[in-house]
Amino acid sequence: MRLQNKVAVVTGAAQGNGHAIALAYAREGARVVIADIQLFKAEETVGEILAAGGRAIAVAVDVSRRDQVEQMVVRTLDEYGQIDVLVNNAGIADAHRFLEYPEEAWDRIINVNLKSVFLCGQAAARHMTEHGGSIINIASLSAERGFPRLAGYGPSKAAVKQLTKVMAIDLGRYKIRVNCIGPGNMITEMTEAFRASATINEQFLQRTPLGRWGEPEELTGAAIFLASEESSFITGTTVWVDGGYLCW
Numbered sequence: 670m671r672l673q674n675k676v677a678v679v680t681g682a683a684q685g686n687g688h689a690i691a692l693a694y695a696r697e698g699a700r701v702v703i704a705d706i707q708l709f710k711a712e713e714t715v716g717e718i719l720a721a722g723g724r725a726i727a728v729a730v731d732v733s734r735r736d737q738v739e740q741m742v743v744r745t746l747d748e749y750g751q752i753d754v755l756v757n758n759a760g761i762a763d764a765h766r767f768l769e770y771p772e773e774a775w776d777r778i779i780n781v782n783l784k785s786v787f788l789c790g791q792a793a794a795r796h797m798t799e800h801g802g803s804i805i806n807i808a809s810l811s812a813e814r815g816f817p818r819l820a821g822y823g824p825s826k827a828a829v830k831q832l833t834k835v836m837a838i839d840l841g842r843y844k845i846r847v848n849c850i851g852p853g854n855m856i857t858e859m860t861e862a863f864r865a866s867a868t869i870n871e872q873f874l875q876r877t878p879l880g881r882w883g884e885p886e887e888l889t890g891a892a893i894f895l896a897s898e899e900s901s902f903i904t905g906t907t908v909w910v911d912g913g914y915l916c917w
């Protein structure tokens with residue numbers, strides 16, 4: 670087991686990509702904090718982990734709120750006494766044509782997708798300075814490519830990728846590594862509408878050399894690797910798990 674004796678906080682782990690990563694971490698021996706705004710679903714994820722013989726707790730948090738993020742860290746330390754791994758996975762997508770993009774929606778997406786990485790990263794890293802750790806941020810193809818109607822999502826993810834580098838530089842002296850995973854088009858609730866659109870679906874499949882959507886479980890190899898000692902000299906980088914989409 671590659672994450673034995675580690676404590677991992679995974680935000681947005683009630684469903685989708687975060688859910689898959691949390692289950693995989695528990696299988697590798699980590700004690701996992703399922704941190705999500707949807708407490709009921711987070712508790713269901715905990716139930717799955719416990720049923721499989723793992724250890725986990727659920728914590729209700731809005732990752733864009735400093736007070737709640739600090740509570741998440743306090744709760745984790747109360748329960749498990751340490752934080753070794755933080756996965757900044759919680760995120761939202763909101764699509765509007767640029768001219769009609771509501772300011773409130775833009776602020777919300779920047780706060781949930783980007784400010785959360787700053788808040789959770791800072792709160793967890795303040796504890797990790799004592800013994801080192803691994804922070805994994807979740808970016809997107811939107812960090813590298815323009816997509817229509819994603820004037821909030823795209824810039825938020827480009828900034829997450831950039832923030833990863835700055836955090837890696839500032840936190841390296843504390844033996845805290847900070848990396849990013851860039852998922853391609855994965856089958857989750859977030860992408861339901863894209864898969865339902867014949868045009869978008871066709872475009873995505875044509876531009877993905879492997880010719881299909883990814884399953885959330887396919888992110889877990891990179892997520893385990895970056896959390897474990899196997900990646901002990903890797904920091905500040907982005908690992909693309911995208912079926913080759915960015916080859917174009």
Ligand SMILES: NC(=O)c1ccc[n+]([C@@H]2O[C@H](COP(=O)([O-])OP(=O)(O)OC[C@H]3O[C@@H](n4cnc5c(N)ncnc54)[C@H](O)[C@@H]3O)[C@@H](O)[C@H]2O)c1
Nearest residue numbers: 681683684685686706731732759760809852854855857859
């Ligand atoms: N699905 C994809 O194709 C894809 C591609 C690239 C990147 N991503 C990124 O992966 C991450 C997970 O996305 P997903 O596809 O699993 O989406 P999802 O909608 O299935 O899951 C997102 C999770 O985040 C939680 N969440 C949302 N806002 C929150 C908040 N303010 N505080 C705490 N939790 C909150 C939700 O409750 C949910 O459990 C996101 O950062 C997303 O941008 C997804």
